[in-house]
Amino acid sequence: MEREPTVPQRRAVPPATVARLPGYLRALEALAAGGSTLTSSDGLAAQAGVSPAQLRKDLSFLGSYGRRGVGYDVAHLREQVAVALGLSSERRVVLVGVGNLGHALAGYAGFAARGFALVALVDADPGVVGTVVAGLPVHPVADLARVVASSGATIAVLATPAAVAQEVCDTLVDAGVVGVLNFAPCALRVPPHVDVRAVDLASELQILAFHDRRRSADGA
Secondary structure, eight states, X not given: OOOOOOOOOSSOOXXXXXXXXXXXXXXXXXXXXXXXXXXXXXXXXXXXXXXXXXXXXXXXXXXXXXXXXXXEEHHHHHHHHHHHTTOSSOEEEEEEOOSHHHHHHHTOTHHHXXXXXXXXXXXXXXXXXXXXXXXXXXXXXXXXXXXXXXXXXXXXXXOSOHHHXXXXXXXXXXXXXXXXXXXXXXXXXXXXXXXXXXXXXXXXXXXXXXXXXXXXXXXX
């Protein structure tokens, strides 16, 4: 079995740094698309929306320090960040819940562009099962474990109602999924070896409303 390349690391990468790495990768991809081969820490930091000091500290965890007077090689640094994020090989993804949000996610072109392959769709609605969405057939939820095993998916996108999210998550974990992107408005319980990232759109809007109200109160 071919081993993935590794990034030299002098110490563990903090979670806060990991959370900023996708922004660095996006900035590097934009620079590369614009024809840039080299970038300064100031330029890359501005593109990523962080301070130069924060950028340099984060990249030091990857063993990347740039060259004084030259900066960073865009292609090399992009590869380093991609490897650190586990994107040196394609990640296979199963999407559970093909409602309005699920339809939109299934058609999201960014999956393939960022190294993820959406390989299967699953839903509990008999009216949806058997249809084809974004070129993929929708499988019944009763076949979820089999679909995960046969597709080789290790990451799941969960867009189900909250009431069934934990049950579906348990099935995914038992089938071998080790990462869950959860759009259901609920907290999921998973074993230590499984990572969950929650995307609660309503909560994010509520946080924005809080800050908007506070600014309005301060202005008044």
